Amino acid sequence: MVTKENNYVPHPGTICFYGAGSMAEAMVRGLIHKQVASPGSISMLNRSNQERLVFLTQQYGVVTSNQPEQKNKLLSEASIIVLAMKPKDVKEAITSIAPYLTDKQLIVSVITGLSIATIQKLLGFQAPIARTMPNTSSSIGYGATGISFSDEVSSEQQQQVLTMFEAVGTVSVIPEEKLEILTGVSGSGPAYIYFMMEAMIAAGMEGGLSAQQARDLTVQTVLGAAVMMRETGEDPAKLRAAITSPNGTTQAALDVLREGNFTETVKAAVRRAEERSNELGQAVKEALQ
Known part of the structure; x- marks a missing residue:
C-alpha cells in the first residue's frame, strides 16, 4: 500500500x-x-x-x-x-x-x-x-x-x-x-414524488380548490402516507389494499394509473436514473484521465 x-x-x-x-x-x-x-x-x-x-x-x-x-x-x-x-x-x-x-x-x-x-x-x-x-x-x-x-x-x-x-x-x-441503483431510488427519488404532487395539486385546482387548499391537502396526504408506512412497518401493497374498496373511488383511480402502466413507468424511471448515474460516472472518469 x-x-x-x-x-x-x-x-x-x-x-x-x-x-x-x-x-x-x-x-x-x-x-x-x-x-x-x-x-x-x-x-x-x-x-x-x-x-x-x-x-x-x-x-x-x-x-x-x-x-x-x-x-x-x-x-x-x-x-x-x-x-x-x-x-x-x-x-x-x-x-x-x-x-x-x-x-x-x-x-x-x-x-x-x-x-x-x-x-x-x-x-x-x-x-x-x-x-x-x-x-x-x-x-x-x-x-x-x-x-x-x-x-x-x-x-x-x-x-x-x-x-x-x-x-x-x-x-x-x-x-x-x-x-447507481440507490441513486435511482433515493438520490433522485424526491423528484419523482414532487412530480406526482405537482399533478395532484393541478388536478385539485382544476376541480375548483384554491391553490393553497390543493397544496396543503397534497402535502399532508403524502406526509401522512410516508409516516404511516414508516410507523406501521407494513408493506405498501397492504396499506394500499386497506383503503381500496371494491368498485370505490380509490379503486377507480388506481385503475386509471394501471391503464397508464404506472408501475412499469416508475420502475423504468428508476433504472434510467441508474443508467444516467453510470454515464455521468464514466464521463467524470474520462475527464480526469
Missing part, C-alpha cells in the same frame, strides 16, 4: 469540508443540531466566496477560510476531510490538496459519479475513502444516504461516517457497484 506522510498529526474528531455548498451546510447543520460535533471542531473551505463563508461562520459558529495557508493547515490537521466541491472542480481540487493529506485521514466524498478508485488515483495514495450518495432531504434531517467504504477504512472510521450521516437522516451501507 502506498502511504503518505506530512508534518501534521490529525486532531481526533475534527472535520474539514472542502466545499461549502448546500449539501455541506446540511451536514454541518445536522452534526451540530445532533451534537455529533461542536462548531469549533468543524471547518469549511471554498475557493473565493468570502460572503458565503462569513454567513456560515455567523450562522453555525464554524471555522471558515479561503486563504491558502490557513486552508492547508486546516486540511492537514483534520481527521475527516469531506469532499463537497462541484464535479467540474474535482481534478484541480483533489490534486491541489493531496500534498497536505495522509493515509491517516478519512476522506468522505459526497460527489456524484466520483469512484473510490478515482479519488485514490487523484490523491496518489491509498487513502481510506467513504463514498456517499445523500439526497436533498438531508437539508431538513430526513435524508436517505447510501455509503460504500474502501478496504482501508477502519471499523472506527466506518462508525464515524455512519454517525455523521445519521445526523441528517437514514443510512444504508452497500457495495460501491450498487450506488
Whole structure:
C-alpha cells in the first residue's frame, strides 16, 4: 500500500469540508443540531466566496477560510476531510490538496459519479475513502444516504461516517457497484414524488380548490402516507389494499394509473436514473484521465 506522510498529526474528531455548498451546510447543520460535533471542531473551505463563508461562520459558529495557508493547515490537521466541491472542480481540487493529506485521514466524498478508485488515483495514495450518495432531504434531517467504504477504512472510521450521516437522516451501507441503483431510488427519488404532487395539486385546482387548499391537502396526504408506512412497518401493497374498496373511488383511480402502466413507468424511471448515474460516472472518469 502506498502511504503518505506530512508534518501534521490529525486532531481526533475534527472535520474539514472542502466545499461549502448546500449539501455541506446540511451536514454541518445536522452534526451540530445532533451534537455529533461542536462548531469549533468543524471547518469549511471554498475557493473565493468570502460572503458565503462569513454567513456560515455567523450562522453555525464554524471555522471558515479561503486563504491558502490557513486552508492547508486546516486540511492537514483534520481527521475527516469531506469532499463537497462541484464535479467540474474535482481534478484541480483533489490534486491541489493531496500534498497536505495522509493515509491517516478519512476522506468522505459526497460527489456524484466520483469512484473510490478515482479519488485514490487523484490523491496518489491509498487513502481510506467513504463514498456517499445523500439526497436533498438531508437539508431538513430526513435524508436517505447510501455509503460504500474502501478496504482501508477502519471499523472506527466506518462508525464515524455512519454517525455523521445519521445526523441528517437514514443510512444504508452497500457495495460501491450498487450506488447507481440507490441513486435511482433515493438520490433522485424526491423528484419523482414532487412530480406526482405537482399533478395532484393541478388536478385539485382544476376541480375548483384554491391553490393553497390543493397544496396543503397534497402535502399532508403524502406526509401522512410516508409516516404511516414508516410507523406501521407494513408493506405498501397492504396499506394500499386497506383503503381500496371494491368498485370505490380509490379503486377507480388506481385503475386509471394501471391503464397508464404506472408501475412499469416508475420502475423504468428508476433504472434510467441508474443508467444516467453510470454515464455521468464514466464521463467524470474520462475527464480526469
